[in-house]
Amino acid sequence: MESVSVTLAGADRPVLRSVDLSVEEGELALVVGRTGSGKSTLLGAMCGRVPHFTGGTLRGRVLVHGRDTREHRPRDLADLVGVVGQDPLAGFVTDTVEEELAYGMEQLGLSAATMRTRVEETLDLLGIPELRDVPLRELSGGQQQRVAIGSVLTAHPRVILLDEPTSALDPVGAEDVLATVTRLVHDLAVTVVLAEHRVERVLHHADRVVHVAPDGTVSAGEPAAMMATSEVTSPVVELGRWAGWQPLPLSVRDARRAAADLRAGLRGRSPSPVSPRAAAAGRREPVVRARGLVVRHPGEVLAVAGVDLDLRAGEVTGLMGRNGSGKSSLLWALQGSTAPTAGRVRVLAREGGEVNPAGLPPDRRRERVGLVPQSAADLLYLDTVGGECAQADRESAAPPGTCARLLARLAPDVPADRHPRDLSEGQKLALVLAVQLTADPPVLLLDEPTRGLDPVAKAALASTLQGLADDGRALLVATHDVEFVAECADRVVLLAAGEVVAEGPTAQVVLASPTLAPQVAKVLRPGPWLTVDEVRTAVDGEER
Structure with missing residues (x-):
């Protein structure tokens, strides 16, 4: 993206402003920012939907594997770019899971044998073979999200754009989907640009963090450097910033290594008792x-x-x-x-x-x-x-x-x-x-x-x-x-x-479940701590 600014129809100011950004082949870029800051618009500009479908004005240039989105509409990029939006149901065009997984490949003219093989592979990758013949509208929200991701994966694109891909998934389902995405990045050199508010799920997989500010400016860098000042972050990063850990941990594993002294200092203590209202x-x-x-x-x-x-x-x-x-x-x-x-x-x-x-x-x-x-x-x-x-x-x-x-x-x-x-x-x-x-x-x-x-x-x-x-x-x-x-x-x-x-x-x-436990609980296990605020309150109270 070279000097890209986007102004939507009827808007009095740009949603994105003077964006210069490069995402390398085989890189997983995590896009973060406040709700409404322009993350979806950024993804839309990367695949040509902005401005070809949304209207408005795009200034500057967006190149996807050498193709300029000013000259190539989204359909001209379909063999390169796969897109999964926030609302999976809105993007479905068929009736059943198997038909939806095959639809994109049909539009690309792939052979029946290839389509059958890729459908089976994708059903197994996402752990949904039992849903093959189920009508899409009968699926839960999380199941719909998996099918939407699968419908993109079957086309084997070189770039995948994912907008809130795990928002409707349970923790285990989210890990399964992200494991599939990272396998594509590591083994097949697929480029993935992923916008996600659930930063704690994705941050430790990311090669780069792209931050979209409320004023439309965009910055990018190494995850640890970006998280040092980002207002959109994960509990692990929030705990690390409060505790002053260097280097700043991005995963539970790294945070546990840094938290030995904190765990020792909290041993034998517990959070404040339940609130009077709850009691x-x-x-x-x-x-x-x-x-x-x-x-x-x-x-x-x-x-x-x-x-x-x-x-x-x-x-x-x-x-x-x-x-x-x-x-x-x-x-x-x-x-x-x-x-x-x-x-x-x-x-x-x-x-x-x-x-x-x-x-x-x-x-x-x-x-x-x-x-x-x-x-x-x-x-x-x-x-x-x-x-x-x-x-x-x-x-x-x-x-x-x-x-x-x-x-x-x-x-x-x-x-x-x-x-x-x-x-x-x-x-x-x-x-x-x-x-x-x-x-x-x-x-x-x-x-x-x-x-x-x-x-x-x-x-x-x-x-x-x-x-x-x-x-x-x-x-x-x-x-x-x-x-x-x-x-x-x-x-x-x-x-x-x-x-x-x-x-x-x-x-x-x-605390009794490894999948339901929040990040702070995993870092400070076996202590009974759930949130950074609980830890901060306990330590600050002791210091006073």
């Missing part, structure tokens, strides 16, 4: 009580298998489990939009007694249980933010301005005349949260709310959810983000094959 919540009657809950989907797919679950006011509960374990199905059954096949759900009513949310009309159901789905923007359908807020007030019979005030509290300075689709992922989430909270439900369910959020936005979301719990709400958050759970959740419920296999205080559940 009080444990003594309250459940606001939501599910017993023997069973959910079967068409085709006799058993998604939820006899779950018993209690949610209490003032408590944030993390719902975890591998992709396809039944988390989303459980949320929709608790909210009442999906009627359970067996069992029952009861929610405490404000006027006393209990109600079955599945038996309520939608407007009354919202007053009992709010739900933010995986794709929060699916709930936004009007042309302006102000219109969405006004409609939420009307539907919830709330005083005019209620939703707008909630939005201002969650995400200040969101223009009322802005189209919701033009908001950053964090702003979209805040708007949907405000819409749901306008009905003032005592229970709030969130499905993968951290997708597309940078670490700063996730910290703000954690603070928001804990504030809602302080106000007396019960919250259930389904997520694969173990770092977010460590920061936010008071309690964790672990699902496997639709069943609850573990339940208890956050530290008790996540």
